Amino acid sequence: MKRLLTIALILAATTELYADILVPIRTIRAKEIIAAEDLATKESDDTGALSDARDLIGFEARVALYPGRPVRPGDVGPPAIVSRNDLISLVFIQGGLRIVTEGRSLGRGAVGETIRAMNMSSRTTISGRILSDGSIEVR
Helix, strand or coil, X not given: CHXXXXXXXXXXXXXXXXEEEEEECCCECCCCECCHHXXXXXXXXXXXXXXXXXXXXXXXXXXXXXXXXXXXXXXXXXXXXXXXXXXXXXXXXXXXXXXXXXXXXCCCECCCCEEEEEECCCXXXXXXXXXXXXXXXXX
């Protein structure tokens, strides 16, 4: 009985499991927004690939995505609303005090991400979190 169980476990361990994953049907360049018509399903044994369309559609490619290749979670992210060299508002809020000044973004990012920016009046470089209106909250 033990020998039969051991053989069954060895066979189960060597059997590859396949699942449907999503792959691009065309080359999607970095910074492009992914649409439903850009994707197809493919059977694969790749465990790190994305398989749910909600994890891809409407998101931005962070790297180039090639046809037929698996898409990993780090390859996509929310669309950037701030680009490098954009003029933005720098906002400092503490208690009832709110200070707003003009700045220039030194990076690119989506809502909630931290990027660097330059205060245009003092030429000081700071880091802050991108808000939904495209301004940067400084701490």
